[in-house]
Amino acid sequence: MDTATLHPMAAARRKLLEAALSVIRSKGFEATTVDELCAVAGVAKGSFFHHFKTKQALGVAAAEYWSELTGAFFAAAPYHRHDDPLDRVLGYIDFRKAILTGKVPEFTCLVGTMVQEVYETCPEIRAACDASISAHAAKLEADIAEAMERHAVHAGFTAEGLALHTQAVLQGAFILAKAKGDAGVAAASVDHLRRYITLLFQPPKERNPS
Amino acid sequence: MDTATLHPMAAARRKLLEAALSVIRSKGFEATTVDELCAVAGVAKGSFFHHFKTKQALGVAAAEYWSELTGAFFAAAPYHRHDDPLDRVLGYIDFRKAILTGKVPEFTCLVGTMVQEVYETCPEIRAACDASISAHAAKLEADIAEAMERHAVHAGFTAEGLALHTQAVLQGAFILAKAKGDAGVAAASVDHLRRYITLLFQPPKERNPS
DNA sequence: GACATTATACCGACCAGTCGGTATACATCT
DNA sequence: AGATGTATACCGACTGGTCGGTATAATGTC
Numbered sequence: 001m002d003t004a005t006l007h008p009m010a011a012a013r014r015k016l017l018e019a020a021l022s023v024i025r026s027k028g029f030e031a032t033t034v035d036e037l038c039a040v041a042g043v044a045k046g047s048f049f050h051h052f053k054t055k056q057a058l059g060v061a062a063a064e065y066w067s068e069l070t071g072a073f074f075a076a077a078p079y080h081r082h083d084d085p086l087d088r089v090l091g092y093i094d095f096r097k098a099i100l101t102g103k104v105p106e107f108t109c110l111v112g113t114m115v116q117e118v119y120e121t122c123p124e125i126r127a128a129c130d131a132s133i134s135a136h137a138a139k140l141e142a143d144i145a146e147a148m149e150r151h152a153v154h155a156g157f158t159a160e161g162l163a164l165h166t167q168a169v170l171q172g173a174f175i176l177a178k179a180k181g182d183a184g185v186a187a188a189s190v191d192h193l194r195r196y197i198t199l200l201f202q203p204p205k206e207r208n209p210s
Numbered sequence: 211m212d213t214a215t216l217h218p219m220a221a222a223r224r225k226l227l228e229a230a231l232s233v234i235r236s237k238g239f240e241a242t243t244v245d246e247l248c249a250v251a252g253v254a255k256g257s258f259f260h261h262f263k264t265k266q267a268l269g270v271a272a273a274e275y276w277s278e279l280t281g282a283f284f285a286a287a288p289y290h291r292h293d294d295p296l297d298r299v300l301g302y303i304d305f306r307k308a309i310l311t312g313k314v315p316e317f318t319c320l321v322g323t324m325v326q327e328v329y330e331t332c333p334e335i336r337a338a339c340d341a342s343i344s345a346h347a348a349k350l351e352a353d354i355a356e357a358m359e360r361h362a363v364h365a366g367f368t369a370e371g372l373a374l375h376t377q378a379v380l381q382g383a384f385i386l387a388k389a390k391g392d393a394g395v396a397a398a399s400v401d402h403l404r405r406y407i408t409l410l411f412q413p414p415k416e417r418n419p420s
Numbered sequence: 421g422a423c424a425t426t427a428t429a430c431c432g433a434c435c436a437g438t439c440g441g442t443a444t445a446c447a448t449c450t
Numbered sequence: 451a452g453a454t455g456t457a458t459a460c461c462g463a464c465t466g467g468t469c470g471g472t473a474t475a476a477t478g479t480c
Contacts, residue, residue: 011425012425012426026330026331027327027330027331028238028240028326028327028328030238030240030241030327031240031327031331033468033469033470034469034470034471035468035469035470043426043427044426044427044428045427045428045470045471046425046426046427046428046472046473046474047425047426047427048471049470049471049472050424050425050426051425054470054471055469055470055471104329104330105330111389112326112385113326113327115385115388115389116238116322116323116326116327116385116388117237117238117240117241117323117326117327118238119314119388119389119391120236120237120314120315121236121237121241126388126389126391129389130389130390133386133389134389156401156405157398157401157402157405161398161401161402162402164386164395164398164399165379165398165399165402167382167386168379168382168383168385168386168395168396168399169375169378169379169382169399170382171381171382171385171386172377172378172379172380172381172382172383172385173378173382175322175325175326175378175381175382175385176343176374176377176378176381178325178326178329178336179321179325179329179336179339179340179343179344180340181329181336185374185378186378188367188371188374188375189374189375189378189379191366191367191371192367192371192372192375192406195366195367195406195410196402196405196406196409199406199409199410200405200409220458220459220460221459222459222460223459243434243435243436244435244436244437245434245435245436253460253461254460254461254462255436255437255461255462255463256438256439256441256459256460256461256462256463257459257460257461258437259436259437259438260458260459260460260461261459261460263437264436264437265435265436265437
């Protein structure tokens, strides 16, 4: 995906946003300095404050940029091809597991990291992070709702609630991965999530009583 | 529980640690200043650096203090009384859900918040947070292992993995609660976790095929 | 030449950490 | 008992450096 073609944008602005994604995911929002973002982006400080009124404004813009990027990334993923909506949901989970590669800051979530720090101190960033997570969950929610319809599952939960739960598991898996410095523990949690959804949608009559 | 009697400790030191718990859970580690901790603790700055060599050292001490406090808190919880280990596990989950009350910073996890920020920049704090999470999970792991034995469940996962998964769900639930400013979404995720464990340990033959 | 963008120099606030010093408790020696 | 030494606890002014943000000049670009 060529990120430059998503929206026309001044070069310095996009370079600053790209820098923000990588630096903030590594060090968090507060520990990230404007000077470092400029250095990584190869841009002077004046450009930063030309494009973003404050550091907080950059935080909001970074969350929105993250939403755009991940939206396009998941929209292009192969799991949407399945006919059965349940296969699309499980395909999403498998896809999330498959991209747990490389170093920890490379597969963790920008908005999950940011919202932990600023949820009480900066309502604008908090709202932008919430919007990003909720928009992502909403796409999955559609498939879950369809799968619940198709497989006649209605027991005690909503499509929205289950979609948000998947995000909770992923965000929590990232925290464990950060604590242990290892992606394996995150993958194991995603496995549990997959098993849960499989059990939820498994028709009781066909359960193997071995 | 009288925290003062857990370990003898200079008054200023304990007041600083208590201040650290509440301030860091609200604003994160980086945004918390030594001056603010001193102000909240009602202690002079000199005392801070008498008890903690650096701010990072306070972070490590806060994680260890958190481990002590939560360890005692959960050890005293009522769910341990159940005879069936599975009831203890489900009792733990119910207890976790029951304490999701009050404002968000009051029920979220100090070490989960801290490790997100510093996992790359401060290995000492990262390790202390990992130790806190892992020790907590280990207590639950014992009950899970016993429940797996008792209920003859061995399918595709380990007691350790499931114990860590519960922590992932809880940590992720906290992130969603922070993003939405609402404890309800966290409780909903804990409900899903409970349902998952129930399904895992439900004997296939007795499943209700309604 | 008008306008958006980028670069450089700079400022005031703030922050982690230092330093000199006081207070208290408890030994040990005379 | 009183004097002396010593370790811990606590205090608050100070400092060197960093950070977010500003002012202004220089560039492109139509």
